[in-house]
Amino acid sequence: MSSSSSPGFGLNAPQYAAVKYMDGPCLVLAGAGSGKTRVITQKIAHLIEDCGYEPRHIAALTFTNKAATEMQERIAKLLKEPKQAKHITVSTFHSLGVKILRQEARELGLKDRFSIMDSDDCFSIVQDLAITTDKQLIRRIQTAMSLWKNGLVDPEQAIKQAVTEDEAQAARIYRSYVATLAAYQAVDFDDLIRLPVELFRSNEAVRDKWQRRLRYLLVDEYQDTNTCQYELVKLMVTGIGKKPMFTAVGDDDQAIYAWRGATIENLKTLQVDFPDLKVIKLEQNYRSSTRILQAANAVIGNNPKLFEKSLWSEHGLGDPIKVMAMADDEQEAEQVAIMLSAHRFERRAKFSDYAILYRGNHQARIFEKALRRERIPYVMSGGQSFFDKAEIKDIISYLRLIANSDDDPAFIRAITTPRRGVGQATLEVLGTVAGQWQCSLFEAVFKGGIEAKLTDRQLYPLREFCNFINQLEARASRVGPAGSGENAAAVLDDMMKEINYEHYLYDCFDDRQAQGKWQNTLDFTNWLKDKGNGGKDGAGEEKNLLELTQMVALMSMLEGRDEEPDAVRMSTLHASKGLEYPHVFLIGVEEGILPHKGDPDAPIETIAARIEEERRLMYVGITRAQRSLHVSWCKKRKRAGDSVHCDMSRFIKEMRLDEGDAVPKEEEQITPQNRLASLKALLQKPRAA
Numbered sequence: 054m055s056s057s058s059s060p061g062f063g064l065n066a067p068q069y070a071a072v073k074y075m076d077g078p079c080l081v082l083a084g085a086g087s088g089k090t091r092v093i094t095q096k097i098a099h100l101i102e103d104c105g106y107e108p109r110h111i112a113a114l115t116f117t118n119k120a121a122t123e124m125q126e127r128i129a130k131l132l133k134e135p136k137q138a139k140h141i142t143v144s145t146f147h148s149l150g151v152k153i154l155r156q157e158a159r160e161l162g163l164k165d166r167f168s169i170m171d172s173d174d175c176f177s178i179v180q181d182l183a184i185t186t187d188k189q190l191i192r193r194i195q196t197a198m199s200l201w202k203n204g205l206v207d208p209e210q211a212i213k214q215a216v217t218e219d220e221a222q223a224a225r226i227y228r229s230y231v232a233t234l235a236a237y238q239a240v241d242f243d244d245l246i247r248l249p250v251e252l253f254r255s256n257e258a259v260r261d262k263w264q265r266r267l268r269y270l271l272v273d274e275y276q277d278t279n280t281c282q283y284e285l286v287k288l289m290v291t292g293i294g295k296k297p298m299f300t301a302v303g304d305d306d307q308a309i310y311a312w313r314g315a316t317i318e319n320l321k322t323l324q325v326d327f328p329d330l331k332v333i334k335l336e337q338n339y340r341s342s343t344r345i346l347q348a349a350n351a352v353i354g355n356n357p358k359l360f361e362k363s364l365w366s367e368h369g370l371g372d373p374i375k376v377m378a379m380a381d382d383e384q385e386a387e388q389v390a391i392m393l394s395a396h397r398f399e400r401r402a403k404f405s406d407y408a409i410l411y412r413g414n415h416q417a418r419i420f421e422k423a424l425r426r427e428r429i430p431y432v433m434s435g436g437q438s439f440f441d442k443a444e445i446k447d448i449i450s451y452l453r454l455i456a457n458s459d460d461d462p463a464f465i466r467a468i469t470t471p472r473r474g475v476g477q478a479t480l481e482v483l484g485t486v487a488g489q490w491q492c493s494l495f496e497a498v499f500k501g502g503i504e505a506k507l508t509d510r511q512l513y514p515l516r517e518f519c520n521f522i523n524q525l526e527a528r529a530s531r532v533g534p535a536g537s538g539e540n541a542a543a544v545l546d547d548m549m550k551e552i553n554y555e556h557y558l559y560d561c562f563d564d565r566q567a568q569g570k571w572q573n574t575l576d577f578t579n580w581l582k583d584k585g586n587g588g589k590d591g592a593g594e595e596k597n598l599l600e601l602t603q604m605v606a607l608m609s610m611l612e613g614r615d616e617e618p619d620a621v622r623m624s625t626l627h628a629s630k631g632l633e634y635p636h637v638f639l640i641g642v643e644e645g646i647l648p649h650k651g652d653p654d655a656p657i658e659t660i661a662a663r664i665e666e667e668r669r670l671m672y673v674g675i676t677r678a679q680r681s682l683h684v685s686w687c688k689k690r691k692r693a694g695d696s697v698h699c700d701m702s703r704f705i706k707e708m709r710l711d712e713g714d715a716v717p718k719e720e721e722q723i724t725p726q727n728r729l730a731s732l733k734a735l736l737q738k739p740r741a742a
């Protein structure tokens with residue numbers, strides 16, 4: 054057992070050892086809540102304060118932007134000079150990729166103002182290339198392409214490897230897709246990591262430069278890196294005559310991204326590739342009370358073990374875990390909302406102390422309604438992100454076009470929202486000639502010969518639009534820390550005024566909708582201005598409009614904005630990784646949902662592997678809770694209008710709850726009718742610590 058006395062930095066002995074270890078590569082392998090992320094922040098402070106590292110020579114990789122922001126704030130608090138924190142690269146793999154690509158774009162034949170396509174853009178591109186509207190098919194092709202990219206398989210290799218006709222078709226589309234992105238001067242999310250890897254592999258000088266730039270690397274949630282990300286880490290830390298300097302932390306029991314190409318094998322590979330890797334294990338959990346931890350250990354005990362681990366906590370037994378069987382999903386949502394409200398009242402807790410966690414986004418809708426009815430404020434993560442809202446994407450399309458006029462998808466969206474007298478027929482002609490001339494739509498508008506293709510009346514609004522974008526571009530490129538004084542805020546404000554977006558919204562939607570949408574765009578532009586000035590307290594780097602645009606593209610990936618009002622967090626299990634909440638409601642824990650039903654025709658070993666991954670997801674969910682955990686499942690659930698019978702998830706049985714962990718009888722459930730009495734009863738009970 055680890056000692057809980059603190060040898061320094063507020064850490065236990067093995068944590069301290071991991072922080073102090075500077076002789077080479079180091080892997081901290083430990084269960085949930087054991088302080089892995091804390092080791093990373095403390096180690097960064099140690100590198101700066103005690104080892105003479107300059108902040109700009111340190112890079113820490115986190116799994117989400119939110120985690121990165123939090124980490125940077127925490128490090129700032131640990132430093133004698135908190136301002137130094139902003140010079141540390143704390144980012145996701147994808148943001149680091151953008152940083153590298155932005156500086157090395159030319160080496161890759163990209164302009165430095167490349168666009169980043171989100172998965173909707175990519176969906177449309179594949180749709181065009183595959184000449185199909187079959188959404189399932191398009192998604193399958195997208196997934197295949199993503200796995201190829203993450204596995205560092207290029208189109209020619211993919212074509213050669215294809216066995217079935219479906220694979221061959223996907224591989225051919227992959228080849229055209231890569232060419233299309235190149236024509237748009239655009240990259241997709243997978244490229245953000247793949248391209249730096251290719252660059253570092255092929256260009257020793259560039260790799261050397263980045264190795265000198267980033268001298269110590271730290272990786273959080275290492276178990277969820279994919280082949281490509283692992284390759285990037287390796288390329289960044291190894292070189293002839295160079296001692297690899299990095300610390301990775303991870304937990305094989307929390308690997309939940311195999312479906313996106315992540316591979317736990319990377320944990321083993323690390324030991325093979327770096328034979329003198331120092332492996333440190335942590336066993337004390339600082340997050341959860343013992344009952345929660347025991348349930349988590351019991352569940353994950355059903356998976357085969359890669360590494361032996363056992364977690365314990367000093368927090369005492371804690372509240373019993375409550376399992377609730379609900380009649381149906383309506384009742385589940387209603388009950389959870391009422392119970393949460395009562396629980397919060399009883400504990401005098403904040404809304405933000407609560408999280409409602411679920412397997413899939415579709416489960417959230419019914420809860421949103423119930424929460425609204427109970428007047429419980431909530432924020433969503435891992436669902437439809439703020440940045441995926443149509444109005445936000447409209448504004449972003451302008452920003453993207455200002456940054457990169459070759460970005461055809463952005464061009465089409467911006468020129469048609471609001472409409473500027475450019476019709477579909479005009480755009481089709483423009484698209485055809487741009488294809489023939491091998492140039493972007495924007496470029497085609499001014500190319501000699503276009504007059505023969507389009508009438509003056511068609512051409513005029515096109516040119517007016519392009520001139521408008523050019524003017525904004527000229528101003529935007531003057532924006533920035535070293536700019537001539539015109540800041541991102543002014544350019545944004547003028548742009549919003551010029552396009553008269555508010556007017557457009559009121560034209561297209563009813564007043565209430567338009568108002569909501571307009572408020573969203575205001576929230577967005579204000580947030581953007583704030584980021585441009587270096588964030589809330591100016592703790593981050595100042596950013597120009599181009600950098601802001603690229604940052605926004607990344608935000609849409611996994612998460613929402615980073616503000617934290619006092620609200621209940623609603624999140625998918627995937628998006629809850631690394632986070633902790635005093636009180637957690639884990640909902641919809643049924644066979645078919647968690648574990649997810651998956652493909653019934655899959656071969657046995659993949660079914661087994663899938664159940665194991667689902668079990669890890671359950672483990673992640675349970676271990677988010679600090680003090681209380683409620684688990685609910687429904688006997689019936691509506692699916693496509695029909696009410697279908699559901700069974701309790703095997704994972705609930707696997708929690709091996711004892712008598713103390715209550716399963717409330719139906720008559721004990723709180724209903725709107727007996728609610729007052731229930732609340733009174735709650736208040737009369739002695740309050741838990």
Ligand SMILES: Nc1ncnc2c1ncn2[C@@H]1O[C@H](COP(=O)(O)OP(=O)(O)OP(=O)(O)O)[C@@H](O)[C@H]1O
Pocket residue numbers: 063064065068083084085086087088089090091092304307338339340630631632633676
């Ligand atoms: N030595 C310690 N003393 C007191 N509290 C600690 C210590 N180490 C970690 N903690 C606290 O325990 C909680 C969990 O730590 P942390 O988030 O770093 O764990 P983790 O291993 O990264 O968890 P996960 O696997 O879920 O990402 C945090 O609130 C952290 O501040």
Ligand SMILES: [Mg+2]
Pocket residue numbers: 089090091273631
């Ligand atoms: Mg962590």
